[in-house]
Amino acid sequence: MTAPLRPDLAAIAEMIPKGAKVLDVGCGDGALLEHLSATKGVDGRGIEHQQQNVNACVARGLAVMQGDADTDLNEYPAGAFDVAILSQTIQATRAPKDVLGHLLRIGRRTVISLPNFGHWKVRLRLAVGGRMPRTLALAYHWYDTPNIHLCTIADFVALAREQGAVIERALALDDEGRTRPMHAEAWGPNLLADGAIFLLRGR
Numbered sequence: 246m247t248a249p250l251r252p253d254l255a256a257i258a259e260m261i262p263k264g265a266k267v268l269d270v271g272c273g274d275g276a277l278l279e280h281l282s283a284t285k286g287v288d289g290r291g292i293e294h295q296q297q298n299v300n301a302c303v304a305r306g307l308a309v310m311q312g313d314a315d316t317d318l319n320e321y322p323a324g325a326f327d328v329a330i331l332s333q334t335i336q337a338t339r340a341p342k343d344v345l346g347h348l349l350r351i352g353r354r355t356v357i358s359l360p361n362f363g364h365w366k367v368r369l370r371l372a373v374g375g376r377m378p379r380t381l382a383l384a385y386h387w388y389d390t391p392n393i394h395l396c397t398i399a400d401f402v403a404l405a406r407e408q409g410a411v412i413e414r415a416l417a418l419d420d421e422g423r424t425r426p427m428h429a430e431a432w433g434p435n436l437l438a439d440g441a442i443f444l445l446r447g448r
Contacts, residue, residue: 250280252422253442257332257356260414260444261285265327268292268351270314271334275302278309290326292317315339318347326352333440335359335401337391345408349447355410358418358442363397363435398435405445414444 250258254277261267263285269278272291275298281287291309293299302309314331315338329352331344336359338344348355360383361367370378377387385392396404398417405412416424417438424442427434434441 250276252424253358253418253440254280254332256416256418256424256442257330257358258284260354260356260442261287261328261330264288266290266325267328267330268321268326269330269332270318270348271331271337272298272302272307272309273332274298275305275307275309277330277332278302278307279305282307314344318344318351321347321351323350324353328352328354328356330356332356332358333360336394336396338394341394341396342404342408345404345410349408349410349445353446354413355445355447356442357401357445358440359396359398359401360392360440361398361418361435361438362395363399364439365436368436398429398438398441399432401441401443402429405443409448410445411448412443413446416442418442 258280261281266288269291272278272293278289278291282289291302292312293309294313299309299311329348331348335341367378412429415427415429417427417434418424418440420439
């Protein structure tokens with residue numbers, strides 16, 4: 246029996262069909278892939294940059310290789326997976342637009358989750374304190390953060406549209422990882438949500 250998932254990962258898992266062929270990019274220690282394999286019988290593959298996480302995945306019996314979303318996704322053929330997942334990682338890539346384009350090409354569906362730099366607490370701390378804010382979702386100093394392309398929910402929605410993606414489902418995340426449905430174009434989540442999860446498909 247697998248350990249309980251973080252709420253945001255559980256919300257992603259709910260979007261994945263049973264028996265799907267899944268690529269989890271930036272899969273961390275493999276908790277989501279392990280859960281999907283155990284509960285939905287997916288054919289799961291993973292890419293992870295950090296070797297210690299790759300080792301943890303292999304120890305779980307998962308098919309995960311060390312790789313980089315910025316450089317390795319172009320090796321996958323179009324439509325190779327039913328679902329491609331990128332969880333809390335797009336903001337840490339060097340070329341988010343290219344990465345998203347590859348994911349939309351590789352997967353018949355793509356699931357993206359990301360922190361929201363447009364949250365009101367972030368805006369307030371930057372406006373009042375004049376320094377780059379730290380929150381639960383963005384818990385780094387400016388000088389040691391892996392997040393190199395911070396964006397708001399509205400920024401990501403605009404990029405998805407630019408890339409020709411159809412947003413089939415969108416969820417807002419609160420500061421405890423709990424989710425609620427949202428309209429992708431609404432102003433509220435861009436101000437109030439700590440992050441978001443999107444289910445996309447290419448046109």
